[in-house]
Amino acid sequence: MATLKVVQCDITKLQVDAIVNAANQTLLGGGGVDGAIHHAAGTGLFAECATLDGCATGDAKITKGYNLPAKHVIHAVGPVWRGGDKDEPNLLRSCYRRCLEIAREKELTTIAFPCISTGIYHFPKEHAARIAVETVQEMLPSVPSLDVVVFVCFSRNNFEIYQSLLERDKDNAEPVF
Numbered sequence: 001m002a003t004l005k006v007v008q009c010d011i012t013k014l015q016v017d018a019i020v021n022a023a024n025q026t027l028l029g030g031g032g033v034d035g036a037i038h039h040a041a042g043t044g045l046f047a048e049c050a051t052l053d054g055c056a057t058g059d060a061k062i063t064k065g066y067n068l069p070a071k072h073v074i075h076a077v078g079p080v081w082r083g084g085d086k087d088e089p090n091l092l093r094s095c096y097r098r099c100l101e102i103a104r105e106k107e108l109t110t111i112a113f114p115c116i117s118t119g120i121y122h123f124p125k126e127h128a129a130r131i132a133v134e135t136v137q138e139m140l141p142s143v144p145s146l147d148v149v150v151f152v153c154f155s156r157n158n159f160e161i162y163q164s165l166l167e168r169d170k171d172n173a174e175p176v177f
């Protein structure tokens with residue numbers, strides 16, 4: 001079964017089978033990690049995204065990685081936090097699940113997730129991290145192709161939250177790529 005890792009870095013630098021993008025429903029780019037991914041991938045990514053007809057919240061769609069070191073980008077649309085009673089936790093869980101279903105279909109071996117919805121969409125960080133780790137752990141047995149799942153934290157704060165959730169295995173804190 002795959003190993004879970006947590007790293008603090010820019011996800012656009014990772015050489016993995018797929019990096020996950022925290023996109024919006026248009027899939028046509030934006031700020032935050034979405035902006036960084038489109039900037040690094042180049043216009044080919046935008047052109048492919050424009051053919052996808054958007055994406056529902058809680059769902060995900062895959063493209064090629066273009067100029068990124070990653071082979072693919074899985075564009076997931078997380079929920080905007082509106083207080084917690086608008087199905088936000090389930091929608092966030094669904095994002096992680098859909099990304100791993102795509103990883104299974106495409107037989108990916110390495111995948112890197114950003115902290116979906118915890119920036120511009122304001123999902124509380126600890127709650128989001130718990131959902132991310134629990135959902136990935138639940139799904140792993142059903143995605144046999146995966147060797148490594150990386151949780152990529154841009155901020156020190158998120159890094160520490162994930163580290164404490166994955167504490168039982170301190171080696172997980174080491175950068176791997």
Ligand code: AR6
Pocket residue numbers: 009010011012022023024029030031032033034035036078114115116117118119120121122123152153154155158
């Ligand atoms: N590498 C890794 N993580 C990053 C990077 C990076 N280069 N840049 C930011 N983060 P956000 P959301 C972290 O706002 O909350 C866009 O406009 C950031 O610190 O990117 O899901 C989309 O188009 C945070 O922890 O995504 C949508 O409209 C996490 O990535 C909207 O923002 C997610 O923050 C989506 O908002």
